[in-house]
Amino acid sequence: MSAPAVGDTPTLRTVTRTRVRGAYRRRLLVLTLLVLVVAAFVTTLMAGHTFYPAHDVLRVIMGDDVPGASFTVGRLRLPRAVLALTAGFSFGIAGVTFQTMLRNPLASPDIIGISAGASAAAAVAIVTFSLSGTEVSAVAIAAALGVALLVYTLAFRDGVAGTRLILIGIGMAALLDSLTSYVLSQAGEWDLQEAMRWLTGSLNGTTWEETVPAVLAVLVLVPVLLSRARDLSALSLGDDTASALGVRVERTRVVVIVAAVGLIAFATAAAGPIAFVAFLSGPIAARLVGTGGSLLVPAGLVGALLVLVADFTGQYAFDTRYPVGVVTGVLGAPYLVYLIVRTNRAGGSL
Amino acid sequence: MTATQTLSVPNTAPVRRSARVRVTWLLVLAAVLLAVMTASLAFGSRDVAWSDVWSALGGADQTLEEASVTKRVPRTLLAVVVGAALGVSGTVMQGVTRNPLADPGILGVNMGASLAVVTAIAHFGLASASGYIWVAMTGAALTAGFVYTVGSLGRGGATPLKLALAGAAISAALASLVSAVVLPRNDISDTFRLWQIGGVGGASYSQLGSVVPFLAAGFLLCLASARALNSLALGDDLAAGLGERVALVRATSALGAVVLCGASTAVAGPIAFVGLLVPHTCRLLVGVDHRWLLPFAALGGAVLLTAADVVGRVVARPSEIDVGILTAIIGAPFFIHIVRRQKVRSL
Numbered sequence: 001m002s003a004p005a006v007g008d009t010p011t012l013r014t015v016t017r018t019r020v021r022g023a024y025r026r027r028l029l030v031l032t033l034l035v036l037v038v039a040a041f042v043t044t045l046m047a048g049h050t051f052y053p054a055h056d057v058l059r060v061i062m063g064d065d066v067p068g069a070s071f072t073v074g075r076l077r078l079p080r081a082v083l084a085l086t087a088g089f090s091f092g093i094a095g096v097t098f099q100t101m102l103r104n105p106l107a108s109p110d111i112i113g114i115s116a117g118a119s120a121a122a123a124v125a126i127v128t129f130s131l132s133g134t135e136v137s138a139v140a141i142a143a144a145l146g147v148a149l150l151v152y153t154l155a156f157r158d159g160v161a162g163t164r165l166i167l168i169g170i171g172m173a174a175l176l177d178s179l180t181s182y183v184l185s186q187a188g189e190w191d192l193q194e195a196m197r198w199l200t201g202s203l204n205g206t207t208w209e210e211t212v213p214a215v216l217a218v219l220v221l222v223p224v225l226l227s228r229a230r231d232l233s234a235l236s237l238g239d240d241t242a243s244a245l246g247v248r249v250e251r252t253r254v255v256v257i258v259a260a261v262g263l264i265a266f267a268t269a270a271a272g273p274i275a276f277v278a279f280l281s282g283p284i285a286a287r288l289v290g291t292g293g294s295l296l297v298p299a300g301l302v303g304a305l306l307v308l309v310a311d312f313t314g315q316y317a318f319d320t321r322y323p324v325g326v327v328t329g330v331l332g333a334p335y336l337v338y339l340i341v342r343t344n345r346a347g348g349s350l
Numbered sequence: 351m352t353a354t355q356t357l358s359v360p361n362t363a364p365v366r367r368s369a370r371v372r373v374t375w376l377l378v379l380a381a382v383l384l385a386v387m388t389a390s391l392a393f394g395s396r397d398v399a400w401s402d403v404w405s406a407l408g409g410a411d412q413t414l415e416e417a418s419v420t421k422r423v424p425r426t427l428l429a430v431v432v433g434a435a436l437g438v439s440g441t442v443m444q445g446v447t448r449n450p451l452a453d454p455g456i457l458g459v460n461m462g463a464s465l466a467v468v469t470a471i472a473h474f475g476l477a478s479a480s481g482y483i484w485v486a487m488t489g490a491a492l493t494a495g496f497v498y499t500v501g502s503l504g505r506g507g508a509t510p511l512k513l514a515l516a517g518a519a520i521s522a523a524l525a526s527l528v529s530a531v532v533l534p535r536n537d538i539s540d541t542f543r544l545w546q547i548g549g550v551g552g553a554s555y556s557q558l559g560s561v562v563p564f565l566a567a568g569f570l571l572c573l574a575s576a577r578a579l580n581s582l583a584l585g586d587d588l589a590a591g592l593g594e595r596v597a598l599v600r601a602t603s604a605l606g607a608v609v610l611c612g613a614s615t616a617v618a619g620p621i622a623f624v625g626l627l628v629p630h631t632c633r634l635l636v637g638v639d640h641r642w643l644l645p646f647a648a649l650g651g652a653v654l655l656t657a658a659d660v661v662g663r664v665v666a667r668p669s670e671i672d673v674g675i676l677t678a679i680i681g682a683p684f685f686i687h688i689v690r691r692q693k694v695r696s697l
Contacts, residue, residue: 106515154686163511167451167689170518174456174622175682181547182675200529275526320534326526333523340516341503 022292029289033301037085040308044081045073048316080206083271084307084324086214087203088281089222090267092303094260095278096285096295097225100236101256104162105339108279109148109264112169115273116176117147118265122272123180123198127187137213141265147172148261200325201274203311210270217266222300224259228252229294275325276332277303283339372642375635379649383430386656390426391419394663395670428553429659429673430652432614433624435565437651438644439610440625441632442572442603445579445640447498450630450688451510453681454490454611455622458521462493463615465524468531480560482616487564490612494604496520510692548619548674550659557617564613569648571606575599576640583638621674623681624651630688 045057056069061078064070095108109115121143125131131139151172155165177199184195196202225232231252234242243249264278284306285298307324310331314322392403398415406419436454443452454460466489470476476485501509501516578599581589586596611625632646655673658680662671 111518154690157690164689164692167511167514168686170456170514171682171685171689173518174685175678178547178622178675178678178682182671185547185672186669196529196533200526275522322530322533326529326533329522329526330530333519333526336519337500337516337523340512340519341500 022290026289026293030298030301033288033298033305037301037304037308040305040312041081041085044084044308044312045077047312048072048077079208079211080203080311081308083206083211083214084203084311085304086211086218087267087271087274088277088304088307089300090214090218090263090303091274091277091307092281092285093222093225093296093300094263094267095280095303096282096299097232097256097260098278099282100232100295101253102162102165103236104166105283105343106166106279107162107169108282109144109260110273110276110278111173112151112166113172113176114144114148114151114169114261114264115268115278116173116180118144118268119198119273120176120180120183122269123183127183133209134213137217137266137269140269141262144261144265144268145258147176148257196323196325197272199272200323200329201268201272202323202325203271203307204321204323206271214266214270217263221259221262225256225263225296228256228259229296232256232296233294272325274307275329276336277306277328280328280332280335281306283335372636376646376649379635379646379653383649383653383656386653386660387426387430390429390656390660391422393660394418394422395668424555424558425550425553425659426656427558428550428617429656431558431562431565432550432618432621433651433653433655434648435568435610435614435651436621436624436655437628437632437647437649438569438572439607439614440651441629441640441643441647442575442579442607442610443625444629445582446600446604446607447513448583449510449513450692451514451626451685453623453626454607454615455620455624456514456521456626456685457494457497457517458519458524459490459494459497459517459608459611460615460620460622461521461524461528462496463487463490463612464620465489465528465531466492467616468528472531472535483561483564483613486616487609487612490615491605491608493520493524494608547672548621548677549670549672550618550655551670551672553617561613561617564609568606568609568613571602571609573644575603575606576644579603579640580638619674621655621677623677623685624654626688627677627681627684628654630684 042054042057046052046054050068050072052066052069052073056066057073059066060069060073066073091110095110098107098109098112099105101107118140122136122140125136125139151165151169155168157164180198184198187194197204231242231247234245234247235249235252235256237245239249242252267274281299281303282295285295285302288302289295289298306328310327311324314324314327388403391407392398392400396415396418398419402413402415403419406416407423411417411420440453443454443457444450446452463486466485467476467482470481470485476482497513497516497520500520501513503512578589578594581592581594582596582599584592589599590596614621628647628650629643632643632650636642636646654677658673658676662673662676665671
């Protein structure tokens with residue numbers, strides 16, 4: 001019995017067809033997500049206490065002077081929406097990077113204390129040392145990298161076990177959160193809105209000054225992450241398999257960690273540690289588009305969509321204006337509990 | 351499977367200590383407690399002379415110094431009872447769940463009490479201290495049950511990792527809800543801010559009076575189940591074989607623990623890590639017998655919280671660091687230490 005020519009068996013044909021169809025479906029879903037994000041972005045610019053039609057918004061973005069809209073849209077809504085977009089994308093993509101690399105959905109930066117580190121550092125820099133702008137970002141990124149390194153080192157004992165890393169991260173997050181509370185309680189004048197920013201994340205009072213560094217970070221660091229997407233997927237198979245596949249394991253890991261932590265730190269320095277976005281985006285994206293390929297872009301889009309919608313809801317759906325972190329926290333926490341329940345049931349990676 | 355977990359809990363702690371060692375440590379702890387209580391009266395943001403302390407204890411409050419010492423008395427007493435309650439509560443929780451990471455703060459029970467209290471204040475106009483306590487205990491009990499249920503689903507029952515994760519997740523969820531309740535109300539957000547961090551600064555005799563009966567009941571429930579907790583440490587099957595009614599023991603001791611941490615949260619706010627630090631340290635001193643461990647945990651918790659309160663008053667003069675922050679700063683590294691010591695498999 002001679003083997004049939006490669007590419008000619010019925011099985012192979014079915015596999016190819018399924019793969020092509022899968023890739024097509026995936027592309028369609030990612031495109032849909034993108035459309036949704038754009039729609040949400042445009043809606044937040046148009047709608048609010050006063051409604052501005054799309055062409056007014058467009059003219060403001062083009063730089064025309066439109067009475068009323070120039071201030072409301074150009075000064076208030078635009079920086080806020082841009083920051084929501086950037087921070088959400090940063091949290092989503094960095095979260096899924098960690099989850100993929102450490103092979104555990106719970107190993108996201110907001111659970112293992114990295115966001116808490118950035119947030120505590122930013123709060124200290126602003127409240128205690130009256131720094132602002134890029135200095136705050138610099139302090140936040142230094143602290144976030146330090147916390148990441150510390151958690152990793154503490155969890156290292158004959159290799160890093162995911163569970164140990166997560167628990168150590170939870171402890172670290174508790175420590176840093178209490179530091180944040182302390183710093184805020186020492187602030188001369190208690191400003192609840194400002195405090196909420198560092199405790200749960202908020203976009204209230206966003207200006208371009210805060211938004212620009214976060215946007216630049218996305219422009220620089222996201223391409224770096226995307227260029228390593230393939231290596232990252234290989235890493236998720238385990239270090240040995242990855243290096244057998246030709247991945248330089250240690251170098252990839254360092255590059256990926258620095259890029260992801262950088263994204264988290266810049267986003268946190270601008271908007272605070274928006275609760276659960278980094279944790280939720282990856283699993284939601286995996287649900288939507290399947291785990292066949294890299295989840296980086298889908299998770300980033302999900303994160304952006306989450307933050308845009310949550311911020312809009314928090315601002316206009318209730319009598320009080322809730323900061324975005326409270327909304328994502330209230331919405332996200334049940335999903336976290338559900339994930340834990342489901343993983344426990346399945347006897348999965350926990 | 352559960353038996354291996356149990357053994358990993360006190361893996362450096364001795365199983366038994368001779369009676370003489372235990373009594374000696376008990377006396378030492380009691381002496382330390384007296385010392386920190388005295389320190390708590392003597393040190394604070396205002397410097398006072400020892401003679402003022404004595405005359406204030408004698409009832410005089412003529413001078414500013416004497417008056418400030420008088421104000422420190424209820425604060426010290428509150429730190430002592432709340433510390434003791436949290437220490438015992440943590441010990442019992444670790445015993446009931448056979449989990450070295452159990453602590454009212456980590457398991458989210460404190461946050462449950464907080465949410466219940468702020469909801470009652472904001473929506474039901476609750477204002478009396480004893481009302482707070484009932485509400486806080488209900489919140490604590492519901493949260494404890496929920497966290498334990500979520501954490502014990504699936505293979506291996508309530509492993510430390512699953513419980514700690516369920517606790518952290520639910521704690522975060524409750525914290526968001528707390529902010530959602532508090533934010534629209536400027537009138538309560540200011541009082542709430544101090545309370546949320548956890549501290550004994552605003553202590554008064556009426557507060558003490560309303561909380562002490564609950565704490566006493568909680569202590570009694572816990573002490574009554576001390577012997578049964580020892581059997582429970584061997585695993586459910588063995589405990590049942592030894593004649594314990596496992597479900598009943600669990601329920602009673604858990605109720606005691608929840609009453610203790612709910613009531614202390616109602617008066618002092620959510621203070622984390624005391625219930626984690628104290629039992630582990632006390633196990634090193636007296637071994638794992640709960641009949642000794644519980645009184646030790648009470649003394650140890652009182653010492654820790656009072657000492658933390660004194661340190662918080664002294665290091666940041668003229669302002670203060672709340673005890674809740676200090677216990678987290680001491681406790682979190684300790685938590686990390688315990689996690690690192692555990693074998694991965696038992697997590």
